[in-house]
Ligand SMILES: [Zn+2]
């Protein structure tokens with residue numbers, strides 16, 4: 440039986456990888472412009488890293504982690520997101536001791552065992568940044584503006600930035616109590632999932648997509664009323680800083696992110712093109728995560744963009760694989776041998792060139808060159824070999840000329 444890709448995973452084919460590369464390049468370049476440096480952490484981590492950071496009650500830890508025992512009976516996991524990994528690496532390599540504000544960006548695959556559906560894959564890609572070491576509201580604004588500028592740079596239009604503050608731990612405790620009180624006599628009208636959420640972490644009811652629950656949820660108290668003075672002040676400064684950059688946002692009083700580690704600012708970027716799973720990216724502040732993972736108190740903020748979501752939101756794109764500049768056709772054993780050497784010397788000089796390697800007729804080789812979209816084709820047969828020449832055919836202008844082999848590079852250049 441033929442082996443197929445695992446459900447919820449996807450091959451990115453040559454005709455699409457060009458778009459992927461261009462998105463990645465733009466994201467990398469802009470991150471560097473903003474002073475972020477690339478970090479590449481392992482895909483495999485200890486599962487407890489995510490249990491401790493994302494939280495036991497989160498959907499990710501409860502049912503979506505790819506966790507398994509290895510041969511030494513350690514509980515490992517394919518990373519479901521990168522923030523915890525970056526913080527682990529930050530501590531492990533002593534950035535907390537050597538640099539007051541450490542700024543990282545990353546890109547790579549993440550894994551969640553979700554039910555595959557539109558917009559949800561089991562292996563999906565994130566591009567993200569983490570800035571660790573400052574509580575300044577300007578840093579929140581920098582991170583948010585970088586996310587926005589990145590999407591703009593990629594060419595995405597029509598997305599919306601939703602912004603909220605969920606306050607410090609104390610505010611959240613207070614809010615959870617208020618929320619529980621408000622939910623208590625509405626429990627019967629909520630779905631089974633929400634009733635379970637009420638018990639473990641009432642904030643999770645905001646993750647519910649059930650339209651009936653949504654209605655009830657919209658009438659619940661808002662976090663803003665539970666914010667302490669300092670958190671209120673921080674949030675106004677973030678908003679003012681964004682306004683000073685002319686970045687549009689919508690205040691979303693019920694936006695609480697699905698991970699335990701967020702504090703203060705949280706945000707989500709959505710796109711109307713996407714349907715139910717409409718977020719292209721999200722992020723926020725996580726002032727306690729570094730200390731929760733055993734480090735000193737280091738306030739931090741970050742975001743991640745979902746690459747597949749961004750691509751879906753971009754809509755149909757002109758996709759094509761990059762064609763070779765030159766296709767070398769050769770007839771006969773000796774000509775093939777010579778062509779193979781010429782091919783190598785051209786490639787060494789940076790000319791994108793290829794050959795067919797089949798024992799096929801000249802006609803068949805020309806057809807293949809055409810299919811690949813090669814700009815030029817060279818033809819080498821026994822006649823040319825004796826004259827030390829080669830035929831260079833321009834596939835666009837449908838013209839050809841015979842030139843000395845050793846002038847080929849000059850001609851192509
Ligand atoms: Zn507070």
Ligand SMILES: [Zn+2]
Pocket residue numbers: 629630631632633647648649652
């Ligand atoms: Zn519900």
